[in-house]
Amino acid sequence: MALVNTKKMFEMAYKNGYAVGAFNVNNMEITQGIIKAVAEKKAPLILQVSRGARAYASISYLKAIINVVIEENPDIPIAINLDHGDNFETCKQFVDDGFTSVMIDASKQPFEENIEVTKKVVEYAHSRDVVVEAELGQLGGIEEDVVGVDDVSKHVADPNQVVEFVEKSGCDSLAVACGTSHGAYKFKTEPKLAFDVIQEIEEKLPGFPLVMHGSSSVLSEFVDLINKYGGDMPNAMGVPEEAVSKAAKMGMCKVNIDTDLRLALTAKIRQVFAEKPGEFDPRKYLGPGREAIQEMVSHKLDVLGCAGKAAECM
Numbered sequence: 001m002a003l004v005n006t007k008k009m010f011e012m013a014y015k016n017g018y019a020v021g022a023f024n025v026n027n028m029e030i031t032q033g034i035i036k037a038v039a040e041k042k043a044p045l046i047l048q049v050s051r052g053a054r055a056y057a058s059i060s061y062l063k064a065i066i067n068v069v070i071e072e073n074p075d076i077p078i079a080i081n082l083d084h085g086d087n088f089e090t091c092k093q094f095v096d097d098g099f100t101s102v103m104i105d106a107s108k109q110p111f112e113e114n115i116e117v118t119k120k121v122v123e124y125a126h127s128r129d130v131v132v133e134a135e136l137g138q139l140g141g142i143e144e145d146v147v148g149v150d151d152v153s154k155h156v157a158d159p160n161q162v163v164e165f166v167e168k169s170g171c172d173s174l175a176v177a178c179g180t181s182h183g184a185y186k187f188k189t190e191p192k193l194a195f196d197v198i199q200e201i202e203e204k205l206p207g208f209p210l211v212m213h214g215s216s217s218v219l220s221e222f223v224d225l226i227n228k229y230g231g232d233m234p235n236a237m238g239v240p241e242e243a244v245s246k247a248a249k250m251g252m253c254k255v256n257i258d259t260d261l262r263l264a265l266t267a268k269i270r271q272v273f274a275e276k277p278g279e280f281d282p283r284k285y286l287g288p289g290r291e292a293i294q295e296m297v298s299h300k301l302d303v304l305g306c307a308g309k310a311a312e313c314m
């Protein structure tokens with residue numbers, strides 16, 4: 001049983017210049033695809049559940065699936081995180097449900113209010129050995145109704161706020177907006193991250209784990225399949241993998257990936273339906289989708305540099 005919080009993972013990731021993949025869980029096939037790759041590559045793992053996932057599948061089903069993953073993989077350190085908790089009550093509920101990490105995302109609130117609510121979550125979570133991720137800056141993306149970043153400078157955290165925020169709130173890791181956004185349409189023109197900002201923040205918070213949201217690469221392999229088999233995703237664009245690898249070496253200890261999972265599953269399902277229009281057995285299209293997720297995650301673990309690092313994170 002290797003249910004852990006993220007402390008040791010982040011300590012090792014920071015020290016050794018890699019990032020731990022945080023993958024969003026919405027159903028059994030997605031989760032099985034992730035863990036098969038992770039177990040094969042012996043990587044540390046963060047599984048995370050969003051409010052949307054909980055609304056779709058219910059926390060009891062998701063927790064049951066995650067519990068099987070934990071029980072069957074005692075050699076893999078696994079943290080379970082609430083993704084984008086919107087208030088204290090939601091965070092409290094996930095702490096009480098046995099999550100080992102919660103994100104309080106009060107980044108839309110004024111700076112002082114963000115500190116205040118984060119501090120309240122930290123006090124509750126820390127008394128139960130649960131770690132807290134907070135967020136600074138406007139990330140952009142679907143949740144914030146900003147689709148596609150055109151001017152990176154509008155979507156970055158202010159490096160002059162990070163020290164005060166971390167000291168006053170007591171958070172364990174910090175998601176810093178650096179030009180990424182959620183979803184499959186991250187950039188309007190060329191994909192560009194604010195590496196100067198990441199570096200400045202890292203210099204102000206040496207040794208402190210940073211988190212990158214919106215890190216999917218929107219792989220053309222899957223977008224092309226989707227478009228080939230009846231989909232319509234023009235101008236889909238993600239974070240180039242070289243940029244993700246570079247950020248992982250700059251203190252970004254947790255890298256969030258959801259969209260790439262969705263694209264892999266969708267692409268394979270579309271392909272099966274196009275090639276076998278008579279197919280009606282869900283196992284015959286969800287199965288290939290699950291395999292595509294496994295291959296994609298396996299590749300991603302190399303991009304993040306966390307393959308083979310499970311043992312040192314225990």
Ligand code: G3H
Nearest residue numbers: 050051052053084182258
């Ligand atoms: O935060 C973004 C994640 O991709 C979760 O998205 O709220 O649709 O589950 P969701």
Ligand code: 13P
Nearest residue numbers: 183213214215216258259
């Ligand atoms: P993507 O949409 O790039 O996969 O980002 C997911 C995320 O940040 C979840 O919190």
Ligand code: ZN
Nearest residue numbers: 182213214256
């Ligand atoms: Zn996010």
